[in-house]
């Protein structure tokens with residue numbers, strides 16, 4: 001079907017960060033409240049994700065590793081109205097094909113869990129075992145059997161940074177989930193999962209950004225915009241620390257970014273590149289569906305109108321706080 005072929009065009013596993021993203025999205029889909037990520041060597045030698053979600057039944061484990069084993073989505077339109085994040089049914093299969101995977105999982109219906117070990121797509125071992133509720137997956141030696149791809153990777157330090165950004169953005173779009181993230185021996189951050197975006201930002205960026213943050217809160221009935229914006233306390237003259245979400249999906253859009261930065265400069269003498277986490281919610285139908293669903297770039301049918309709405313939302317944030 002056309003949806004499948006469109007999606008299949010995108011590579012699922014490009015680098016360690018894509019593994020982390022797909023696995024965390026699976027944990028989110030499974031209803032987890034706590035997700036713990038550990039990596040070593042920028043995720044190249046080791047990625048471990050532990051969740052407390054639904055788990056997988058003994059009989060469904062192999063199915064989960066098969067390509068297109070998903071029941072989560074079925075049409076193009078759904079791609080932009082995603083309730084469950086997974087929509088390809090090939091992430092686990094793709095990851096297993098290029099790494100050594102161990103998975104331990106248990107559902108609440110079962111007293112015993114299941115352990116499965118897969119190398120290069122081959123199931124090496126499967127057995128029942130004691131396990132906490134939820135799923136733990138360990139991905140070792142990514143691209144061990146595809147040296148050309150391994151060579152394409154950046155340094156472990158750089159790959160680790162890309163992973164950090166991915167987890168941050170997943171935390172910003174899932175404030176009700178507690179994320180804990182360790183890189184080597186170092187705890188990078190732990191969020192509370194208290195459904196409070198500002199607290200999530202403070203857990204990730206540090207309490208020093210607190211005084212900077214101005215709340216954005218706008219709703220005109222068809223578009224709502226929520227989040228925080230402020231001087232970039234962490235990196236002057238850099239567009240790091242800017243995260244935009246549309247319908248809870250992390251996206252990039254130059255027009256919207258320009259609206260945010262221009263408004264910020266219009267109403268403050270502050271930084272050229274503010275830090276922000278903003279969530280825009282719109283009718284899925286006003287998003288241009290011709291943009292590839294797996295890419296972060298997004299287009300609105302009327303970009304100029306969206307520019308104005310976003311600009312006004314930030315103007316409103318400033319006028320509200322001045323009183």
Ligand code: ADP
Pocket residue numbers: 022026027029030051053054055056064065069070071072085086087088089090091092093135
């Ligand atoms: P998709 O997420 O697109 O369905 P994946 O290949 O990512 O495809 O996952 C395949 C299936 O494995 C999922 O549909 C789900 O049933 C199961 N699964 C994967 N990870 C988890 C997890 N952490 N918790 C529960 N089920 C999972």
Ligand code: MG
Pocket residue numbers: 022025026085086087088089091092
């Ligand atoms: Mg998935």
